[in-house]
Amino acid sequence: MSRDLHAGIAQLTGAITLAVLVSGVAAPLIGRWLDRHGGRGLMTLGSVLGGLAVLAWSQVRSVAQLYLVCGVLGVASAMVLYEAAFAVIVAWFDATRRARALLAVTVVAGFASSIFLPLTGFLVDLYGWRQALVILAAGYALTSVPLHALAVRSRSAPPHVNRREVVGAALRERPFWLLAAAFLTQTGAVSVMGVLLVTYLIALGHAPVFAASVAGLLGVLSVTGRLVTTGLQGRWSVALITAVMFGVQGLAAVLLPLVGRSTAGAVAGVVLFGLGFGVGTIARPALLADRYGTGAYASLSGALALPITAAKAVAPLLAAGIAQVAGYPAVMGAVAAACALGALSLIAYHRNAHPTPAAA
Incomplete structure (x- = not known):
């Protein structure tokens, strides 16, 4: 793609960053729609839009066209990915079945990168990147469109809740901003590790194949962390379980510069960090629904998604700058600090964890 479009890797990466940012900007509007109308029509339309956008991607001839397509992909992502599905x-x-339902979705989705990264690489090697995108677009549309159209229920009776009042009250209270701080900082840390871990392990002296293989554990371990979190919910609060997971991630970031040059040390550090890699994804909807109820859930989730998505897009760029100026140990220190702040925010949230009247 870089060769065909006469573009550098930074330009291509910028297109993906644009898609992520557009998704975050669209999230509040999408959330309000989901609260009012449910997900069937929106997610079906989003699947159609996503399939067409991937198909259009296969035909781009310039960087400008690529950025336009990725902007459309960002809108489609806001309509069909985790935020919409959780709503x-x-x-x-x-409430008694919600945790298992969230777990089921995130466990299946947790293997997406493990399946589609090698599959996409295989298709590119076999057919080239343009034809690979055509195949992926067709496969996505043929599965996702009918599933959303036929399996997602319409929202027959939305609860009688003044959503604007619920959202406004949440934005004025401390616990909401503690949640925002917790998931914004941890999302930034996870995003940095997801992007820079392979490069860092190579910088520690490991072979590229080993570094990529160990980093690949993050996807599998994210599923493990979600299973553990859901299993412990009967004994402890979601906020405290998640705080512990975030704290373990911070410990892993501290240990990697100290022990990461050895094979065992690198694996241990990645395993510890990976256990919390996907916990935020499953904890955020559970905490929002428990405190604020379901009537305005999607609107609140959309309000949270905007800054969190921005952190996801911007944090790796900041970390790359820190690495150039101060080295990777400084990056790991920043990751550890972000995870610690996330854990402390959730502990403070737990102390204020009393459902609002709308949730009762």
């Missing part, structure tokens, strides 16, 4: 699940399942 449907929260509205669909009662």
Whole structure:
């Protein structure tokens, strides 16, 4: 793609960053729509839009066209990915079944990169990147469009909640901003590790194949962390479990510069960090629904998604700058500090964890 479009890697990466940012900007509007109308129509339309955008991607001839397509992909992502799916699940399942439903979705989705990264590489090697995108677009549309159209229920009776009042009250209270701080900082840390871990392990002296293989554990370990978190919810609060997971991630970031030059040390550090890699994804909807109820869940989730998505997009760029100026140990220190701040924010949230009247 870089060769065909006469573009550098930074330009291509910028297109993906644009898609992520557009998704975050669209999230509040998408959330309000989901609260009012449910997910069937929106997610079906988003699947159609996503399939067409990937198909259009296969035909781009310039960097400008690529950026335009990625902007459309960002809108489609906001309509069909985790935030929208969680809004449907929260509205669909009662509190006793919600945790298992969220777990089921995130466990399956947790293997997406493990499946589609090698599959995409295989298709590119076999057919080239343009034809690979055509195949992926067709496969996505043929599965996702009918599933959303036929399997997602319409929202038959939205709860009688003044959503604007619920959102406004949440934005004025400390616990909401503690949640925002917790998930913003941890998302930034996870994003940095996801982007820079392979490069860092190579800088520590490991072979590229080993570095890539160890970093690949993050996807599998994210599923493990979600299973552990869901299993412990009967004994401890979600906020405290998640705080512990974030704290373990911070410890891993501290240990990697100290022990990461050895094979065992690198694996141990990645395993510890990986256990919390996907916990934020499953904890955020659970905490929001428990405190604020389901009537305005998607609107609140959309409000949180905007800064969190921005952190996801910007944090790796900042970390790359820190690495150039101060080295990777400084990056690991920043990651550890972010995880610690996330853990402390959740502990403070737990102390204020009393459901609002709308959730009762």
